[in-house]
Amino acid sequence: xxxxxxxxxxxxxxxxxxxxxxxxxxxxxxxxxxxxxxxxxxxxxxxxxxxxxxxxxxxxxxxxxxxxxxxxxxxxxxxxxxxxxxxxxxxxxxxxxxxxxxxxxxxxxxxxxxxxxxxxxxxxxxxxxxxxxxxxxxxxxxxxxxxxxxxxxxxxxxxxxxxxxxxxxxxxxxxxxxxxxxxxxxxxxxxxxxxxxxxxxxxxxxxxxxxxxxxxxxxxxxxxxxxxxxxxxxxxxxxxxxxxxxxxxxxxxxxxxxxxxxxxxxxxxxxxxxxxxxxxxxxxxxxxxxxxxxxxxxxxxxxxx
Numbered sequence: 001x002x003x004x005x006x007x008x009x010x011x012x013x014x015x016x017x018x019x020x021x022x023x024x025x026x027x028x029x030x031x032x033x034x035x036x037x038x039x040x041x042x043x044x045x046x047x048x049x050x051x052x053x054x055x056x057x058x059x060x061x062x063x064x065x066x067x068x069x070x071x072x073x074x075x076x077x078x079x080x081x082x083x084x085x086x087x088x089x090x091x092x093x094x095x096x097x098x099x100x101x102x103x104x105x106x107x108x109x110x111x112x113x114x115x116x117x118x119x120x121x122x123x124x125x126x127x128x129x130x131x132x133x134x135x136x137x138x139x140x141x142x143x144x145x146x147x148x149x150x151x152x153x154x155x156x157x158x159x160x161x162x163x164x165x166x167x168x169x170x171x172x173x174x175x176x177x178x179x180x181x182x183x184x185x186x187x188x189x190x191x192x193x194x195x196x197x198x199x200x201x202x203x204x205x206x207x208x209x210x211x212x213x214x215x216x217x218x219x220x221x222x223x224x225x226x227x228x229x230x231x232x233x234x235x236x237x238x239x240x241x242x243x244x245x246x247x248x249x250x251x252x253x254x255x256x257x258x259x260x261x262x263x264x265x266x267x268x269x270x271x272x273x274x275x276x277x278x279x280x281x282x283x284x285x286x287x288x289x290x291x292x293x294x295x296x297x298x299x300x301x302x303x304x305x
Contacts, residue, residue: 014264015114016300017076017274018042020053023289024279028057032284035059039071045294046301049114051274052078055099061106068107075107076272077117077164077217084122084148085139085172097152101159113270117217118156118163119191120149122171124238129170132238133200133228139172146185153188164191164217169199170238176202183214190214193276194255195221195247199228204255205263212267220260220300221276222253243280249292250277250299257303264305273305 020038025031033041035058042050050073052058059067068075080100083089097118104116127136139145149165156163165188167173173182176197183190192215194204208215224246231241251257264273275296279289 013113013270014273014305015048015074015076015271016046016297016305017049017051017074017272018045018047018293018297019051019076019274019276020057021051022275022277022279022293023286024281024284025053025057026281028054030281031057032286032289035067037286039067039073041290042293043071043073045290046297047073047275047293049074049076049272051076051119052100052103052116055096055103060103064103065107074109074114074272075104075116076114076274077104077119079119079121079166081121081123082148082152084145084152085141087144087148090148090152094152094155097155101156101161104161105159114272115161117189117191117272118161119166119217120152120156120163120188121166121168122173124170125172128172128174130237131232132169132241133174133232135175135178135200138178142181142185145172146182149182149188150186153186162189162216164189166191166193166219167196167200168193169196174200176200176207179207179211183211188214189216191217191219193219193221194260195219195223195253195276198223198255199225199246205259208260208263208267208269212269215267215269217272217274218264218269219274219276220250220257220305221278222248222250222255222257224248224253239280242278247276247278250275250296251302257299257305261300261304273300275300
């Protein structure tokens with residue numbers, strides 16, 4: 001990625017969080033380390049907060065609040081899939097959204113700028129999941145899709161939380177053009193994921209600048225287009241690409257972290273920065289994965305975050 005020179009303006013205030021997905025944790029019942037081990041390890045590595053991961057993994061209610069307080073970590077938010085492409089599925093999925101909102105609102109938030117962000121996203125689209133980043137087709141009923149995103153965002157705001165929509169490879173919103181269309185069709189805020197946007201053919205630096213007023217969370221992820229292309233050429237789907245290391249350790253891929261940090265300062269971004277280096281759900285060595293997240297935090301410090 002070419003380096004873009006960004007003149008300094010006012011600095012935003014940021015805090016850096018990590019996420020259970022970096023440890024291949026996709027279910028609360030299948031994790032290579034306990035919630036307490038994860039939180040202690042991340043605090044020791046210098047992180048300020050954590051994403052919730054699968055609902056229930058870190059605990060809920062007072063249990064969650066107490067665990068975060070013991071570790072000295074904030075809650076950055078958490079992922080919630082809803083089937084925006086069809087009304088019946090979307091309605092059925094609202095129970096999961098409500099459970100997440102119950103969990104997020106149970107955690108005390110001294111500074112509203114760092115309240116948990118409900119991270120709204122689509123479930124995998126099978127055709128797109130099989131060929132990530134190639135943006136096949138679109139929801140048949142875009143007006144309905146956008147309406148359901150808007151209603152989900154409004155539901156979060158009724159609970160006092162500002163949601164962010166996360167464009168993601170293998171789902172109905174991947175490319176920069178699809179992000180633009182969603183932003184034009186709704187007032188939902190955006191979680192910009194540098195790695196997913198890059199592998200979908202976009203430019204994270206341009207996205208940060210162009211969508212700055214709507215960006216309320218940033219996921220820092222490095223990625224390699226060469227590794228992603230090799231996986232695709234071998235017939236790999238999104239999870240195969242993840243297993244092949246398409247999302248690299250920070251500093252080992254194509255993303256210019258110093259330029260990202262400079263752009264965040266230039267736009268005055270304030271909020272959570274969540275480190276994500278998606279890991280496959282198998283072959284997980286907890287000590288190795290924690291060492292990787294310590295290295296990611298050190299690399300971000302070098303970049304000025």
